[in-house]
Amino acid sequence: MSQGEHRNPVESFLRMDRMPHIWCPGCGIGIVVNCFVRALLKSKIDVDSVSVVSGIGCTGRIAGYFKVDSFHTTHGRPIPFATGLKTARPDMNIVVLSGEGDLIAIGGNHFIHAARRNVDIKVICVNNFTYAMTGGQVGPTAPLHSIATTAPYGSHERPFNLPFLAESSGATYVARWTTYHVRQLTKAMVDVLNKPGFCFVEAIAPCPTIYQRRNRMGDGLEMMRFYREHSRIANGADTRSLDIEMGGEIVVGKFIDRDRPTYLEAMDEELSKRLGNRYVPYPTGVKR
């Protein structure tokens, strides 16, 4: 085959020397990877200014497949790692790509505090309702009554509604799409790459091997059908109304798009006011 003849345009953004990847057939994480690469292409952003940070889990492996400076950190901690990286390099675009167990259960405290501070990072959360890497334990977003290895008779915990959590914690951009909505998901990623502040995109994704099988929800294709038939686009919807029930409607859309000073902007403004000439500004990229 001659060079570049049948090359998929996403390949130059991926570590092809690490293929095949670890994800199962029908898994939604690959779709999220594809959407993100297409978002990079569309946004015409300098790829060397982008860094991907992941935690632990199936989605946590994403960092290892992106051909950018990438960091596969500890379980639950990609957000504080990204906070450090972004603070050191305000000129870079730092994207956290991880799963809901990583970001919202073990990492939940970091999630709400980074949103509260409005750290200028982009958080893309693949929500597949389960701990897939470890074999299917109950997750913090698992719908009520769903079956998991650690909830063998059905979950009786109230799940988190992620867009509501993100909005109330202070995120400047909040959207939810499923992996059926590839164009909208890609668009949301383009949006957040260009939007200052703590931006949050929830990508609802199938996990046929671990989650669907136990809950008799069919394979990857059937989940696509389910997403098509059971999703309702409601841009600007009240995030309080976005709970997900077993087999129920999934409300998707862009819910929040607002402006707040980022952490470094707020710091810069406060310190300039208080310290005057004594302030030696940290190069935050803030236009003064």
Next chain:
Amino acid sequence: MKADPMGVLVGAHFLDGDHACCEGALAAGCRMVFGYPITPSTEVVERIARRFPMVGGVFIQMEDEIASSIAIQGAAWGGKKVMTVTSGPGMSLMQEHIGFAAMTETPCVFVNVQRGGPSTGLPTLPGQADMMQARWGSHGDYEIIALSPNSPQECFDLTIVAFNMSERYRVPVMFMMDESVGHMTERVIIPESTEIDIEPRRLTRAQPSEDYELYAPEEDLVPQMPPVGAGYRFHVTGLTHDEKGYPVMNAWVQEKLVRRLVDKIRKNASEIAINQEFELEDAEVVIVAYGITSRVVQRTMFLAREKGLKVGVFRPVVVWPFPEDRIRELAGRAKAFVVPELNYGQVYYEVERLVAGRAPCRLVDHGGGALHDPADILKVVEEVLR
């Protein structure tokens, strides 16, 4: 290279150890700190929060110690010299990230102003019971460097050394203060920046390429670091990884990687070592002491010498890696070793292992909350000489 004059508060000051540690970090070129308040270390970050805006630094008070200990590593890969500051309970929370720093070879400094433990223990009183935790606290095998200052002046001087060593060897360096040293106020001389040597980041000389190897070691087993965002497109992971930085799950790559992580400290131990020796030339009894206890035993030595007893003091300033060779040498000629520490036996067992039965070793333990009475240590010295 020499220190950036902006961070060096030249002059003679009256500072406690916590404040002096902050000034040491500033002189060392640290401009990014993430921390969480905890007694008796809080004064370090309070001073940093006050001083940083005047030197172009950023301090962020994080939501907990777990966040602080990984945020510093994000900033380190972003090119900054970083540290976090805590005490026992916070140190326990940070352990996973000490292992991450060891595995990913991230230069960073962890300051632990030790208090009495376990658990919440004695928040406002001294202890030295985190010494083994500093060495072994995270899971898996790795080596770190730990320094143990005994005065505010050393809190300044050795904080600079801690940063330099973290850059030189790309390891987390534990700065093991204690409540007494942290809250003791003394004269601290801060020299001109031209008199302060700074170890710069070991930046890679390789150009970005498909074959770039993130973890190809140099002769001293330490790899060079790439700048982020410059096209190297490197991958950093806490998983076992090959020299390219890619995860590889097998015993051979594990052996190659972890042996190098251990060897880069063990094989450079003599270069890392800093010890102080007092009157060891004719000493029959060697008192081994570190940190605040190394000052207490000065009095013991004085009292013993007054009584005509031949007592000397060996003080490891760098406690980890432990000065094994020197203790073995001393074991060949001393009659006995006495090891006082504010715990129930940690460094003592290292001394006992190295003396290996050639001389009696005696632990003078103390649960913390106060310092040893020099006379109590003297009693043990007299007993071993009997």
